[in-house]
Amino acid sequence: MASGKGKGQASLALHKVIMVGSGGVGKSALTLQFMYDEFVEDYEPTKADSYRKKVVLDGEEVQIDILDTAGQEDYAAIRDNYFRSGEGFLLVFSITEHESFTATAEFREQILRVKEEDLVPLLVVGNKSDLEERRQVSLEEASSRAQEWGVPYVETSAKTRANVDKVFFDLMREVRKKKMSESKDKNGPSGKKKKKRCCIL
Template sequence: MAANKPKGQNSLALHKVIMVGSGGVGKSALTLQFMYDEFVEDYEPTKADSYRKKVVLDGEEVQIDILDTAGQEDYAAIRDNYFRSGEGFLCVFSITELESFAATADFSRRLVYHFSESPEMPMVLLIGNKSDLEDKRQVSVEEAKNRADQWNVNYVETSAKTRANVDKVFFDLMREIRARKMEDSKEKNGKKKRKSLAKRIRERCCIL
């Protein structure tokens, strides 16, 4: 009897995550901490860096693909080109910088725009990074949770420096992506076709 061959990377489930948020909030630091267990303190603006890692998600070996995008407006067009490839988004701000929190509203609008023809929005987590700098906090937990509630998403505070909740946010998002894929697969097998987000919004406006 032939021995079972190990499952190759190409056959593993792949979950695509995109990091969005203003420059300097720690998107790259979170990504590198998750990927390599290292904290990079020096800030260098990112255009777009891609990473892939094999992980065990609830007993299942899967791959996560992480795209770390630029936060600066100079690279907005480059960043937006990648949006449609994402299955889940970590929308990151710094709890020490009120402007970065305000900017999350713009990223939300961009997501709605880019996914308006899709059946529904991608999975999103709102992330308040730099929780180790509590004495410099400018954004309260209540403010952040209120915004997350408005978006109907979860809010988690992280620290790339201390590694607090770093694994949690990536694994939580992968679980949400996996659940969405399972739901989509069931609907596909049941031959139910969902209307695009834009069509549902237009219909709702007509009804109102």
């Protein structure tokens, strides 16, 4: 199917998404569900896996590059490098594990520190919504934290596929919006006059 499209692929917009969160919250399960429509229950702890997929985002064919990072602390140093390369982040916790929710604040701090900016495309994702009876993090608590950070909050289930596509597509829209506003700032008058800089190419 993809034959003869090799050349065209290079020109597709590429959105780099990073999965962030504590170990065992279902980052890999969400990634694999989105990539291959399958639920993988027993998954070896991830060091870091990268996936790429072509999708149609609001009528435009784009590529999404997903980096699924390890939640384990041993990889904290490597994590900085990953964060630098990411354009958007899915900050995942498990609604059945309050500790993983608490950890999101630290992950967010780390992302903002590495990216050195306050507005980074980011979605807070409460995974394992199919395990309602084991819920430890209320919808209100998670929503109010996301609100405080000025980012969306979505609950997903990698098992039932609930909202899985939504979080990836919503994040890509955020990334695209940021890229567009950045290129506008670079290229055009945005109301405010910028000093003209000479650029010798």
